[in-house]
Amino acid sequence: xxxxxxxxxxxxxxxxxxxxxxxxxxxxxxxxxxxxxxxxxxxxxxxxxxxxxxxxxxxxxxxxxxxxxxxxxxxxxxxxxxxxxxxxxxxxxxxxxxxxxxxxxx
Amino acid sequence: xxxxxxxxxxxxxxxxxxxxxxxxxxxxxxxxxxxxxxxxxxxxxxxxxxxxxxxxxxxxxxxxxxxxxxxxxxxxxxxxxxxxxxxxxxxxxxxxxxxxxxxxxxxxxxxxxxxxxxxxxxxxxxxxxxxxxxxxxxxxxxxxxxxxxxxxxxxxxxxxxxxxxxxxxxxxxxxxxxxxxxxxxxxxxxxxxxxxxxxxxxxxxxxxxxxxxxxxxxxxxxxxx
Numbered sequence: 286x287x288x289x290x291x292x293x294x295x296x297x298x299x300x301x302x303x304x305x306x307x308x309x310x311x312x313x314x315x316x317x318x319x320x321x322x323x324x325x326x327x328x329x330x331x332x333x334x335x336x337x338x339x340x341x342x343x344x345x346x347x348x349x350x351x352x353x354x355x356x357x358x359x360x361x362x363x364x365x366x367x368x369x370x371x372x373x374x375x376x377x378x379x380x381x382x383x384x385x386x387x388x389x390x391x
Numbered sequence: 392x393x394x395x396x397x398x399x400x401x402x403x404x405x406x407x408x409x410x411x412x413x414x415x416x417x418x419x420x421x422x423x424x425x426x427x428x429x430x431x432x433x434x435x436x437x438x439x440x441x442x443x444x445x446x447x448x449x450x451x452x453x454x455x456x457x458x459x460x461x462x463x464x465x466x467x468x469x470x471x472x473x474x475x476x477x478x479x480x481x482x483x484x485x486x487x488x489x490x491x492x493x494x495x496x497x498x499x500x501x502x503x504x505x506x507x508x509x510x511x512x513x514x515x516x517x518x519x520x521x522x523x524x525x526x527x528x529x530x531x532x533x534x535x536x537x538x539x540x541x542x543x544x545x546x547x548x549x550x551x552x553x554x555x556x557x558x559x560x561x562x563x564x565x566x567x568x569x570x571x572x573x574x575x576x577x578x579x580x581x582x583x584x585x586x587x588x589x590x591x592x593x594x595x596x597x598x599x600x601x602x603x604x605x606x607x608x609x610x611x612x613x614x615x616x
Contacts, residue, residue, distance in 0.1 A: 287432075288453075288459050289428055289453070290432060292449060292453065293435060293436045295459075296445065296449060296463050297439035299463070299470075300441075300445065300466065300473065301497060303470055303471060303473045303477065304473045304477055304496040304497070305492070305493065307474065307477035307480075307481040308477050308484050308492050308495070308499075309489075309492060309496070310481075311482060311484070311485050316478070323607050323610075324472075324478065325475065326575070326606060326610035326611065327472050327475065327603070328475070328567065328570065329567050329570060329571060329579050329583070329606070329610075330582075330583035330602070330603045330607050331469055331583070331599075331603045332444070332469075332567045333567060333579075333580040333581070333587070334583040334587035334598075334599050334606065335448065335560070335587070336567065336584060337584030338587050338588050338591050338598075339559065340560060341588050342591055345592070355557060358557070359560060359561075359564065363564055363568055366564050366569060371565075372411045372565040372566070373411045375562075375564060375568075376414070376415075379557070379560075379561035380554075380558065380561065383554060387554070
């Protein structure tokens with residue numbers, strides 16, 4: 286079996302187990318309070334840990350500069366997301382700004 | 392109408408959201424093929440994992456040459472938020488037979504959860520709300536499989552200069568930013584982001600795990616003060 290299939294199967298089984306967890310265990314097992322409280326921080330923490338390196342790293346180096354088009358487009362997208370609360374607008378606007386900054390800074 | 396055929400009305404309520412899912416599925420298909428996934432594996436991932444953001448991460452990490460345990464662990468961390476959906480729906484599904492719970496857990500993706508929980512909170516657990524949730528999940532599932540197939544088909548023809556990989560960061564921004572409603576959530580997000588950048592040179596993408604743990608810890612700490 287190639288590594289592709291191993292990854293797909295394991296990720297699929299574990300993702301399914303996460304989705305089933307509380308639905309299957311409701312009434313039979315009570316999760317600890319700290320665990321339930323921690324859950325709401327999972328999406329912002331995990332996703333921000335993916336977002337920021339995508340904006341700041343160029344070829345493995347931190348580029349905290351106004352010449353970094355991904356950083357500028359990312360800031361624009363954050364503003365669009367905050368104001369519009371619309372997924373489609375954020376993605377479309379972010380890509381437009383990326384092309385714009387890539388063109389200007391070339 | 393919704394009482395007559397809840398499956399169809401679940402599908403119907405989810406249609407507007409498909410506008411956001413279809414391009415995402417296509418881009419996933421394109422990037423999967425570019426990262427070296429065989430077309431059959433790329434398509435199977437959409438059916439077996441069925442979680443857009445983690446599929447993006449998997450493709451991204453495999454393309455970057457990460458080891459398989461790191462890829463799987465990262466996908467699990469990204470999908471941990473589904474435990475939140477599971478916990479919030481569980482009280483409404485408690486009366487259902489096991490096969491229904493098993494089926495609904497499979498379609499418990501972001502969009503189906505959002506549509507489903509809204510319906511449950513309005514109508515309660517009685518009646519046919521589980522059919523409604525299934526209809527919503529089915530709509531997302533069909534759209535995801537079809538758009539993945541289109542992306543795989545287009546894959547080779549999309550040039551790298553289009554920077555489509557940037558849609559990963561943009562999608563996550565669109566999910567995270569509107570949800571940062573209080574100080575603990577904001578601090579959690581900022582801590583995780585800064586830690587991830589500071590720790591980016593750690594081997595095996597451990598920086599991501601470290602950053603997630605730091606972000607969650609700071610969120611809990613800030614909430615308690």
